[in-house]
Amino acid sequence: xxxxxxxxxxxxxxxxxxxxxxxxxxxxxxxxxxxxxxxxxxxxxxxxxxxxxxxxxxxxxxxxxxxxxxxxxxxxxxxxxxxxxxxxxxxxxxxxxxxxxxxxxxxxxxxxxxxxxxxxxxxxxxxxxxxxxxxxxxxxxxxxxxxxxxxxxxxxxxxxxxxxxxxxxxxxxxxxxxxxxxxxxxxxxxxxxxxxxxxxxxxxxxxxxxxxxxxxxxxxxxxxxxxxxxxxxxxxxxxxxxxxxxxxxxxxxxxxxxxxxxxxxxxxxxxxxxxxxxxxxxxxxxxxxxxxxxxxxxxxxxxxxxxxxxxxxxxxxxxxxxxxxxxxxxxxxxxxxxxxxxxxxxxxxxxxxxxxxxxxxxxxxxxxxxxxxxxxxxxxxxxxxxxxxxxxxxxxxxxxxxxxxxxxxxxxxxxxx
Amino acid sequence: xxxxxxxxxxxxxxxxxxxxxxxxxxxxxxxxxxxxxxxxxxxxxxxxxxxxxxxxxxxxxxxxxxxxxxxxxxxxxxxxxxxxxxxxxxxxxxxxxxxxxxxxxxxxxxxxxxxxxxxxxxxxxxxxxxxxxxxxxxxxxxxxxxxxxxxxxxxxxxxxxxxxxxxxxxxxxxxxxxxxxxxxxxxxxxxxxxxxxxxxxxxxxxxxxxxxxxxxxxxxxxxxxxxxxxxxxxxxxxxxxxxxxxxxxxxxxxxxxxxxxxxxxxxxxxxxxxxxxxxxxxxxxxxxxxxxxxxxxxxxxxxxxxxxxxxxxxxxxxxxxxxxxxxxxxxxxxxxxxxxxxxxxxxxxxxxxxxxxxxxxxxxxxxxxxxxxxxxxxxxxxxxxxxxxxxxxxxxxxxxxxxxxxxxxxxxxxxxxxxxxxxxxxxxxxxxxxxxxxxxxxxxxxxxxxxxxxxxxxxxxxxxxxxxxxxxxxxxxxxxxxxxxxxxxxxxxxxxxxxxxxxxxxxxxxxxxxxxxxxxxxxxxxxxxxxxxxxxxxxxxxxxxxxxxxxxxxxxxxxxxxxxxxxxxxxxxxxxxxxxxx
Numbered sequence: 001x002x003x004x005x006x007x008x009x010x011x012x013x014x015x016x017x018x019x020x021x022x023x024x025x026x027x028x029x030x031x032x033x034x035x036x037x038x039x040x041x042x043x044x045x046x047x048x049x050x051x052x053x054x055x056x057x058x059x060x061x062x063x064x065x066x067x068x069x070x071x072x073x074x075x076x077x078x079x080x081x082x083x084x085x086x087x088x089x090x091x092x093x094x095x096x097x098x099x100x101x102x103x104x105x106x107x108x109x110x111x112x113x114x115x116x117x118x119x120x121x122x123x124x125x126x127x128x129x130x131x132x133x134x135x136x137x138x139x140x141x142x143x144x145x146x147x148x149x150x151x152x153x154x155x156x157x158x159x160x161x162x163x164x165x166x167x168x169x170x171x172x173x174x175x176x177x178x179x180x181x182x183x184x185x186x187x188x189x190x191x192x193x194x195x196x197x198x199x200x201x202x203x204x205x206x207x208x209x210x211x212x213x214x215x216x217x218x219x220x221x222x223x224x225x226x227x228x229x230x231x232x233x234x235x236x237x238x239x240x241x242x243x244x245x246x247x248x249x250x251x252x253x254x255x256x257x258x259x260x261x262x263x264x265x266x267x268x269x270x271x272x273x274x275x276x277x278x279x280x281x282x283x284x285x286x287x288x289x290x291x292x293x294x295x296x297x298x299x300x301x302x303x304x305x306x307x308x309x310x311x312x313x314x315x316x317x318x319x320x321x322x323x324x325x326x327x328x329x330x331x332x333x334x335x336x337x338x339x340x341x342x343x344x345x346x347x348x349x350x351x352x353x354x355x356x357x358x359x360x361x362x363x364x365x366x367x368x369x370x371x372x373x374x375x376x377x378x379x380x381x382x383x384x385x386x387x388x389x390x391x392x393x394x395x396x397x398x399x400x401x402x403x404x405x406x407x408x409x410x411x412x413x414x415x416x417x
Numbered sequence: 418x419x420x421x422x423x424x425x426x427x428x429x430x431x432x433x434x435x436x437x438x439x440x441x442x443x444x445x446x447x448x449x450x451x452x453x454x455x456x457x458x459x460x461x462x463x464x465x466x467x468x469x470x471x472x473x474x475x476x477x478x479x480x481x482x483x484x485x486x487x488x489x490x491x492x493x494x495x496x497x498x499x500x501x502x503x504x505x506x507x508x509x510x511x512x513x514x515x516x517x518x519x520x521x522x523x524x525x526x527x528x529x530x531x532x533x534x535x536x537x538x539x540x541x542x543x544x545x546x547x548x549x550x551x552x553x554x555x556x557x558x559x560x561x562x563x564x565x566x567x568x569x570x571x572x573x574x575x576x577x578x579x580x581x582x583x584x585x586x587x588x589x590x591x592x593x594x595x596x597x598x599x600x601x602x603x604x605x606x607x608x609x610x611x612x613x614x615x616x617x618x619x620x621x622x623x624x625x626x627x628x629x630x631x632x633x634x635x636x637x638x639x640x641x642x643x644x645x646x647x648x649x650x651x652x653x654x655x656x657x658x659x660x661x662x663x664x665x666x667x668x669x670x671x672x673x674x675x676x677x678x679x680x681x682x683x684x685x686x687x688x689x690x691x692x693x694x695x696x697x698x699x700x701x702x703x704x705x706x707x708x709x710x711x712x713x714x715x716x717x718x719x720x721x722x723x724x725x726x727x728x729x730x731x732x733x734x735x736x737x738x739x740x741x742x743x744x745x746x747x748x749x750x751x752x753x754x755x756x757x758x759x760x761x762x763x764x765x766x767x768x769x770x771x772x773x774x775x776x777x778x779x780x781x782x783x784x785x786x787x788x789x790x791x792x793x794x795x796x797x798x799x800x801x802x803x804x805x806x807x808x809x810x811x812x813x814x815x816x817x818x819x820x821x822x823x824x825x826x827x828x829x830x831x832x833x834x835x836x837x838x839x840x841x842x843x844x845x846x847x848x849x850x851x852x853x854x855x856x857x858x859x860x861x862x863x864x865x866x867x868x869x870x871x872x873x874x875x876x877x878x879x880x881x882x883x884x885x886x887x888x889x890x891x892x893x894x895x896x897x898x899x900x901x902x903x904x905x906x907x908x909x910x911x912x913x914x915x916x917x918x919x920x921x922x923x924x925x926x927x928x929x930x931x932x933x934x935x936x937x938x939x940x941x942x943x944x945x946x947x948x949x950x951x952x953x954x955x956x957x958x959x960x961x962x963x964x965x966x967x968x969x970x971x972x973x974x975x976x977x978x979x980x981x982x983x984x985x986x987x988x989x990x991x992x993x994x995x996x997x998x999x
Contacts, residue, residue, distance in 0.1 A: 045445070048442050048445075049442075052442050059888065063891070066832065066892075070826075070828055070829065073828065074828075091754060091827065091828075091831065092752070092753060092754050094831075095754035095759060095831065096752075096754065098835060099762070102838075102839070106842070109842075109846070110846075113846060113847065113849075113850065117847060117850035117875070118850065118853075120850060120854060120871055120872075121850055121853035121854045122786075122853065122854055122855050130786075132782070133782050133783060133785065133786060136780065136782055136783055137777070137783055140776055140777055140780065140783065141777075143776075144773040144774070144776055144777070147769075147773060148769065148770065148773050151740065151744065151769050152766060152769065154744050155743075155744060155747070155762065155765060155766060155769070158744065158747040158748055158750075158752075159747065159752060159754075159762055162683070162747060162748065162749055162750045162751065162752050163752045163754065164684075164751050164752055164753045164754075165751075168751055169684070169751060169945050169952055170683060170684040170685040170749060170750045170751035170944065170945035170952065171685065171748075171749035171750075171945070172685070172686065172944070172945050172946050172947050173685065173686070173688065173745070173748070173749065174686040174687075174688065174689075174690065174942065175688060175689045175690065175691070175692070176688075176689075176745075179745070180689045180692045180738065180741075180742070183737065183738060183741040184692075184734060184737075184738050187733065187734050187737040187738075188731075188734045191730045191731065191733055191734060191776075194730060194776065194780065195726060195727050195730045195731075195780075198726055198730075198780040198781060198782050198783070199723050199726060199727065199781075201782040202719065202722060202723055202726065202781045202782045203719075203723065205719075205782065205785070206719035206722075207719070224636075225546065244634045244635070244636050244641060245641055247636045247639060247641060248639055249639050254636070283716070286635070286636045287539065287543075287546060287635055287636060287637055288538075288539045288540040288543070288546050288635075289537055289539065289540065289649055291714065291788075291789060291857075293789070293855070293857060295786055295854075295855030296855075298785055298786045299785065299786075300714045300785050300786060300788055300789075301714050301716055302714055302715045302716050303716075304648075304649055304650065304715065304716055305539060305632075305633060305634050305635045305649065306632075306633030306634035306635070306647070306648060306649070307648065307650070307716060309716030330867065332867070334866070334868075336857070336866070337857070338788070338789040338790065338857035338858075339537075339789055340462065340532065340533045340537070340540065340858075340859045341540060341546075342462075342540065342546055342547045343457075343458035343459045343462065343547060343861070344458070345458075345462075345859060345860065345861070346458065346859075346860040346861040346862055346863075346865060347865035349865070349866065
């Protein structure tokens with residue numbers, strides 16, 4: 001190929017690029033001018049167009065630079081060719097070396113990520129089953145990291161060592177059944193172990209045997225766009241029935257107050273739970289799908305309209321202990337929504353406070369009941385004078401067996417017709 | 418479409434990186450959706466939704482299996498045209514129509530669908546829940562309906578072409594792995610896409626005709642809806658019955674293309690051809706029974722969760738086999754780093770990285786805390802997004818000479834690959850850690866949570882990486898379009914490849930081959946065969962012309978051929994006869 005012809009081509013190309021750049025500049029200038037002229041709005045658009053044009057120019061300049069470098073390389077290679085010298089740049093070597101560099105920098109990057117970002121993740125699980133999940137996670141992490149690092153070292157080093165040298169012929173090696181059997185069976189075995197462990201953990205989370213001496217505290221969570229409603233069972237320990245058809249402005253959950261279990265149900269602004277006591281979450285939704293996500297406790301379950309789901313867990317660390325553990329006095333447990341549910345999805349949270357049993361007992365009696373005189377009227381129940389404080393302070397709900405609800409109802413004859 | 422979807426992703430990455438900052442330029446383009454230069458939450462969700470939809474369906478599904486099946490099935494199998502050219506055309510135009518309908522939703526008052534690309538009802542069914550579930554959702558459903566019809570017509574065409582029209586000598590075990598991948602992908606699509614259509618039709622009924630397939634017990638504000646007896650979970654089952662095979666519809670063609678590209682450019686036969694085919698078949702079958710791993714935390718029966726966990730983790734075995742076979746193919750190869758080869762290696766790297774994080778998510782217990790977090794986002798962007806895109810890029814670089822008769826510029830290809838490869842890792846690797854910190858996906862801003870503040874700097878970094886990666890695509894696009902007109906003229910077989918497509922003339926002609934269709938005598942991976950003069954032997958070369966390199970297993974137990982070979986060896990290469998026949 002004649003070098004001269006190539007150079008003239010190059011000149012034309014460079015000219016074309018320069019012309020394009022100027023054309024673009026003038027186009028942007030015009031646009032900016034038009035924008036400035038049409039700017040009746042309070043915002044002056046001129047500087048904005050100017051900065052947009054500036055960045056575009058910058059990018060075009062970068063393109064021009066790359067084009068010039070590219071052309072220079074081509075010219076260099078063609079000169080070498082014209083002088084019958086060996087090819088100027090061996091791109092196989094360049095790419096092979098780049099793969100090794102990428103491997104080294106990448107390994108450092110992974111190390112950086114594991115150590116720096118790895119320390120920014122959630123603290124240790126604050127629940128019984130969460131500890132098991134964390135253990136599983138660590139095992140999986142170790143195994144996958146080994147495979148991840150190992151295969152990438154092999155991949156990139158092979159790329160480097162077996163790059164084309166022009167001297168060798170590749171080794172004809174179509175298959176090796178023994179080898180293939182090994183790398184079918186070994187992953188299969190490892191995965192079997194992981195499956196078994198995962199399966200057992202999964203079962204232990206969702207199939208709980210109730211301890212009659214330590215009955216779970218039921219708490220109902222209802223989601224709607226974009227708030228959570230927390231309902232405590234009250235003295236009887238039973239969350240009352242509800243029906244979505246009863247939902248009105250005053251009865252936000254649609255609680256059926258004909259059901260005596262509803263009469264002592266309490267509403268709370270935050271979820272307060274006693275440490276080391278099982279909690280049974282009853283999850284429901286009023287409108288669309290949401291997801292109840294309480295990451296510190298390794299809990300997530302969708303809330304589904306028309307379907308009630310349950311999750312039982314035992315918190316093991318109080319908020320105060322966690323604050324000292326993570327060395328952050330402002331630390332709070334939270335639960336929030338993790339299933340896309342609309343424009344307010346990104347801000348749908350409640351605070352969770354894990355406290356001692358005594359603190360819980362003191363807190364829970366202060367929570368207001370759902371029932372009020374408007375609702376009593378609506379459900380034909382006798383009106384109780386609003387004395388401020390609840391008439392009969394709920395006893396320790398946790399101390400009573402859950403099935404005691406009828407007895408509790410008997411204790412409140414005033415509410416009976 | 419890919420460029421549009423990438424642009425959308427840049428838009429929402431900007432929002433995530435600078436939630437408090439105003440970009441008045443956005444208002445110029447987006448009007449009321451970015452009032453005051455800031456993207457609104459509704460529009461943010463619309464961006465996320467349409468980005469996902471376009472990328473998964475319109476780019477990765479149609480771009481990989483659609484484009485390359487139509488190009489390679491006839492050319493690599495020695496066929497003059499697809500089995501039903503008319504249906505093929507219909508499939509193309511329906512796809513085009515689906516694209517137009519999908520994009521048109523950007524030009525309506527209430528905006529595009531915004532319930533996530535999985536469009537879970539009731540959010541997607543109730544316009545009151547989010548504005549995008551109005552007309553935008555109707556357009557989404559219509560578009561998907563037409564899209565699936567297009568895919569089905571394409572798929573039926575691919576399967577019938579592969580099964581009925583292979584050239585003489587091309588038995589199934591002589592097909593290149595690309596064709597195996599397209600063939601199995603098409604089967605997968607034919608069996609699973611109709612289920613999505615069923616789901617879509619039911620959702621249309623729920624939205625427009627007052628049925629209650631997915632809706633029950635719903636109160637919007639204080640307005641009690643009349644729907645009873647439906648279940649939102651049903652949609653998820655129907656959706657993921659397609660949705661999971663869908664990710665294999667996306668990745669299998671990429672695996673097939675990479676197999677071919679890696680083998681050609683390593684100048685070595687693909688290691689374990691049969692294992693590669695069987696693992697593809699294994700993935701195909703297993704992919705039908707793993708959909709439930711998207712639903713571990715929906716509240717479905719935990720027993721199902723356990724079952725789906727087992728099937729899900731089993732599918733990692735064929736994937737592992739494929740990975741190791743790729744590595745073994747590179748071993749002692751003679752690797753030529755064409756841009757296609759670089760992309761194929763990148764694809765393997767992403768497939769490993771993303772596949773391994775899948776082991777976390779496939780484990781139901783671990784999924785409890787990782788579900789719907791950024792960990793998931795990082796996982797599928799690596800394994801399905803990046804890996805598949807790199808497979809696609811490898812295909813474009815590799816078969817470009819076939820498509821346009823010209824070569825793409827290799828150096829621009831290198832630049833494009835390296836910048837994209839590095840930036841893709843910079844974008845997606847840190848996102849895993851957001852997920853591990855319990856940051857849910859599809860959050861409009863991280864401003865409302867104290868603990869998320871520490872991730873804002875990471876978000877800025879990720880956004881810049883994404884912008885650089887997006888700009889690197891300019892190198893590709895320029896290369897692509899410039900080379901159509903001004904690229905170096907291609908020779909007939911630029912990569913010295915064995916497969917049939919390189920036996921056609923560079924100039925395109927109707928019916929692909931002038932005169933006779935070539936006959937196939939051997940498998941497609943005879944690279945660097947000992948005893949052969951060149952380091953490749955095309956499929957069209959009969960064994961009688963390569964006596965010096967034939968091996969006993971080439972004859973598949975044909976006694977007559979073996980006898981002839983033995984006699985030839987005894988005469989011409991006594992040492993070889995010793996090695997192989999005694």
